[in-house]
Amino acid sequence: MVRRYVVAPRGRWGGYRDITSALRAAAAGRGPARVEIEPGQYAERLVVRGEVELAALGAPGSVVLNPAQGTVLDAAGSVMVRGLQLIGREGDAVDLHAGALVLDEVTVRGHGGVCLHARRDTSATLANSHFLYGRTVFAGGTGTVERCRFTDAADNALAVIEGGRVTVRAGRFEGSRIHGVRVSDARAELTGCELTGTGRAAVSADTRAELSVTDCVISAVHAEGVLFVGQSRGLVRGCRVSDAEHGVAVTTGSDPVVRDSVFAGCRDTGINVAEEGLGTYQNCEVRDAGTIAVFATGGGAPTVDGCRVVGGNVGIAVVDKARGRFSRIEVTDVTNTALRVYEGARAVFERVRVERCAAGLETLGDAGTTAELTDGRFRDCAMGAVAAGGQSRLMLKDVSAEHGKVGLCVVEEAQLRLYDCEVTAATMGILTAGGSRLFARNVTAGGCDVGLCGTDSAYLDVADSRFADCVDSGMAVLGSSTGRLADCRVTGSRGTAVQHNGRVELIALDTPLRVVEQAPEPAASPSPSVVHHHGPVFHAAVHNAQFAWDNTHVSQQQSTQDGAAT
Structure with a gap:
């Protein structure tokens, strides 16, 4: 049987003038108690023990x-608070030392600094309540938080630490100076x-925390929407x-699953x-980054x-010795590069679709910078569409490029x-171009001004293409480029099949068009050497030269056609 106690400061018959008196009577009566409080201001600090509402x-x-000071509610036992x-x-506005606490429609x-402190091995249920200015801390305790609001916390609005376990549903967190929710070594x-x-x-997870964030909306934050650090784990699903x-x-060994979410x-x-x-x-969308x-x-x-x-500056960038696997990727309307692999990074791409971007895929860096792309489509x-630079290495399989200035490009010392x-x-x-290397099998180029071009000191090994x-040439090998073109076919009604410098090997070329070989540019002839002893010694013909030796003063005159000296 629950005993009922009424607090009536204005002297209601049978009531208590303050809450402390009612609690004292409830403790003396033992057993469950319900303390009902009339509206008003109470300058009391409450210590509640046992089963009390x-x-x-x-x-x-x-x-x-x-x-005026101190803890407002010091609770231990089975305590329920409604509407206060x-x-x-x-200090702590509410301090739960032991047992279980329920706050319902409480502000x-x-x-x-602290709204609620739920200590180790305690349990707190918070429902339909509002927490302002201070943080709510579950330090080793467990809890359920439903339909609660957390406003203007000077620290973290809700902290789950030291092995605590908390479930939060339909909460609103606004204006926290640090995190809305922090989970540290807890769940x-x-x-x-x-x-x-x-x-x-x-929302922040650190120190091997476990965090699940489902169907949440995060907006207008000064740093990360969701942060995983310190080998934390968890799930982000259906969030915006x-x-x-x-x-x-995600940093420092953390390994979450992020699924069906939008980052805009x-x-x-x-x-x-x-x-x-x-x-x-998995199945995430990033807009206008x-x-x-x-x-x-x-x-x-x-x-x-x-x-x-969709939109933004760069689509995907893997840099500084990072690595990654990317499949079923769509990138549209970015103003810079869709896919970027730089500075010793390694990336594998599969089933990529890129449209209306300034550039498609770029690799740049030392020989440790590598990328592979299988089943890629680049348009406009x-x-x-694709460019490899530096000493990077790039491999493409089943890739198509349509429209643009250059389809596939390799420069500098890249492969x-x-x-x-x-x-x-x-x-x-x-x-x-440059000193790069190209290895190509079963490649097709159509409707281009030039299908294939090698220049500078590039090396080309192209077969079955x-x-x-x-418009101008199917294949052109210029400068001091070398290599082999084997079992290739060039068709069309204009231009030349091959323009080459005589340093490339043509094997089994199939074409109705002309092949134009340009003689290699002659090596520059050496300048005549002049050795001065007491007079010059010439090792090549010299014309129109003037010399003087053993003179302390030289006066030079040159006659023009009319005989005037200049």
């Missing part, structure tokens, strides 16, 4: 506990929450992050994997499947290997 008789918030407003001036103002699940205006990451510095960031208008990156971060990213949509750097190693990038890349690739309607189909309807 505190309930406001008026509307939620009509009963205000506002002591608790204002803490210092807690933590001016002293937390967020479902259907809104987070906005945080000073740092809206907008106007964050980074949509989701992020000021720097949508997905950021750095400092040996890992993670699997300020710098890079998907960024792997500093040894990061993401696995990305089913990613769509204004500058070029490009092509298998079953096609270029259509580009100004230059395939370009090999076809060049059709090229």
